[in-house]
Amino acid sequence: xxxxxxFIPMKIMTIAGxxxxxxxxxxIADAIRHHNKEGNSxxxxxxxxxxxxxxxxxxxxxFFDELGLPRPDVNLEVGSESHAQQTAEIMRRFEPxxxxxxxxxxxxxxxxxxxxxxxxxxxxxxxxLQGISGKVRPLIAHVEAGLRSxxxxxxxxxxxxxxxxxxxxxxxxxxxxxxxxxxxxISKEKIYFVGNVMIDTLHRxxxxxxxxxxxxxxxxxxGRYGLIxxxxxxxxxxxxxxEPLVRCxxxxxxxxxxxxxxxxxxxxxxxxxxxxxEFESNRxxxxxxxxxYLDFLNLLDTATMVLTDSGGIQEETTALGVPCVxxxxxxxxxxxxxxGTNYLVGTDPAKIxxxxxxxxxxxxxKGQIPPYWDGxxxxxxxAGLSNISRQGEVNxxxxxx
Ligand code: UD1
Numbered sequence: 001x002x003x004x005x006x007f008i009p010m011k012i013m014t015i016a017g018x019x020x021x022x023x024x025x026x027x028i029a030d031a032i033r034h035h036n037k038e039g040n041s042x043x044x045x046x047x048x049x050x051x052x053x054x055x056x057x058x059x060x061x062x063f064f065d066e067l068g069l070p071r072p073d074v075n076l077e078v079g080s081e082s083h084a085q086q087t088a089e090i091m092r093r094f095e096p097x098x099x100x101x102x103x104x105x106x107x108x109x110x111x112x113x114x115x116x117x118x119x120x121x122x123x124x125x126x127x128x129l130q131g132i133s134g135k136v137r138p139l140i141a142h143v144e145a146g147l148r149s150x151x152x153x154x155x156x157x158x159x160x161x162x163x164x165x166x167x168x169x170x171x172x173x174x175x176x177x178x179x180x181x182x183x184x185x186i187s188k189e190k191i192y193f194v195g196n197v198m199i200d201t202l203h204r205x206x207x208x209x210x211x212x213x214x215x216x217x218x219x220x221x222x223g224r225y226g227l228i229x230x231x232x233x234x235x236x237x238x239x240x241x242x243e244p245l246v247r248c249x250x251x252x253x254x255x256x257x258x259x260x261x262x263x264x265x266x267x268x269x270x271x272x273x274x275x276x277x278e279f280e281s282n283r284x285x286x287x288x289x290x291x292x293y294l295d296f297l298n299l300l301d302t303a304t305m306v307l308t309d310s311g312g313i314q315e316e317t318t319a320l321g322v323p324c325v326x327x328x329x330x331x332x333x334x335x336x337x338x339x340g341t342n343y344l345v346g347t348d349p350a351k352i353x354x355x356x357x358x359x360x361x362x363x364x365x366k367g368q369i370p371p372y373w374d375g376x377x378x379x380x381x382x383a384g385l386s387n388i389s390r391q392g393e394v395n396x397x398x399x400x401x
Contacts, residue, residue: 009043013103017053017114022063024109027200031378051114052077090117106138111156145170146177147332174335194380195372203375209297224304231263232309248349253284323364341367
């Protein structure tokens with residue numbers, strides 16, 4: 001095994017761009033703070049870059065406030081565009097930042113456009129000064145690597161495949177991800193099974209979330225309720241996809257009060273197809289703007305069930321033992337089905353209703369916690385990264401493969 005050569009301080013740059021990134025980066029930022037506070041070597045200089053992919057108060061800033069994330073050192077302020085334009089704009093604006101800072105490690109998380117855009121810039125960069133160790137670019141670390149839905153019509157699947165193929169250190173959340181990466185020819189020396197940083201953040205904030213007053217504000221007083229999130233383009237961008245889902249939710253609301261925080265894309269779809277009024281006039285369905293992290297976690301924690309097309313929420317419900325009905329044909333997070341509380345039902349109303357009835361009858365999945373979803377994943381990642389040599393080797397003793 002190569003011996004790690006440590007230079008002090010070490011510079012780690014992390015990228016956050018869209019809502020699901022913030023909870024993941026929060027765990028890594030906490031672990032870096034902890035590493036430095038404990039006097040570990042090397043001291044880590046942490047630089048946080050926000051691409052600005054999400055920019056609304058309710059999609060971005062409120063997460064920074066609630067999660068205690070440091071203010072971004074840089075905000076690229078890219079905003080919303082088509083995929084190509086957004087990705088290109090992030091790359092264009094990120095390159096000078098990377099050249100100015102020359103970090104030892106670039107950490108990208110998840111599967112959003114910001115993830116792949118920044119990884120691609122880093123993979124091709126040439127630092128102006130070649131260090132004594134010959135470093136000409138940062139080591140690229142991908143957190144939440146190896147997840148595959150097998151569905152290349154999902155933009156996130158393209159982002160995952162490309163980011164993983166560009167990365168030098170791949171930190172995975174579940175065992176299947178390891179075999180996915182090996183099958184794609186990624187060498188096993190680069191792969192580290194560390195668990196789930198999103199679940200670290202959940203553990204850290206659950207107690208505080210339980211003190212939120214959101215249920216009172218939503219008119220839920222210890223009653224049963226379902227929590228719904230929908231935002232996948234395949235579910236909300238066409239009338240053919242969205243209308244049957246709206247009808248199905250209307251039907252479920254006969255048996256269960258439903259809460260639906262609306263992603264901007266979903267609100268736009270409902271308005272475009274004239275479905276918003278119908279939803280708003282149903283007193284058993286409550287529509288809200290996107291919620292902050294603590295309020296949403298409060299609602300997740302005590303929901304009778306969750307219906308979602310999100311990736312991360314499949315994992316959070318598994319961690320909380322809450323039944324989850326996933327309104328997609330595939331999932332890149334199979335451990336939530338094999339070990340957790342997730343039902344993958346697709347968008348066929350009959351299948352959705354069957355799963356909902358099973359849960360309402362009290363026969364819903366109880367589930368177990370997947371390996372290493374123990375709140376310590378960020379620590380494992382930072383311990384591993386802090387042992388990186390300038391050649392890009394990770395000390396294998398530190399983290400489990
Ligand atoms: C992005 C991610 C998706 C993630 C989701 C969580 C990609 C390819 N997709 O999808 O994986 O699950 O974030 O939300 O990166 N908008 C606002 N305010 C904002 C941000 C967006 O109004 O702060 C609106 C804009 O009209 C924009 C639309 O939402 O066009 C979609 O935003 P975008 O970041 O392009 O994709 P998401 O659907 O949010």
